[in-house]
Amino acid sequence: MTRYSLFGITILLGFILAVYYGWVVRPVSVNDASPALLRQDFRADYVLMLAEAYQADHNVERAVAAFAFLGSQGERYNPYVFASEALAFGTENGYSVADLELLQELQLALLEFNPTFAPTPTP
Secondary structure (H helix, E strand, O other): OOHHHHHHHHHHHHHHHHHHHHHHHOOOOOOOOOHHHOOHHHHHHHHHHHHHHHHHHOOHHHHHHHHOOOOOOOOOOOHHHHHHHHHHHHHHOOOOHHHHHHHHHHHHHHHHHOHHHOOOOOO
């Protein structure tokens, strides 16, 4: 056998063993994770996508329903808080002016849709 044939057989054998190990010996177990566990940057990106969708159709009810994805089950969620956090994160991390304007527009639409979303001052 030549060196190249032996090298190719070794690579193929290694690939087969790796696939067997990954699929049979130690397969990945998928668990249901709550979207509330998303990192802040991913939450901000999700809210930005909602703001872009809102800008396209101006349907606040649909945006509020999509915010339910971020609220964990059993907990009360507040879309305005998510929008505010995303706006603050975007401001701190250099989001474009257009993206920040989209987030502000969504935030204002949420307040107009349901004024109880606004934060209440603590005494």
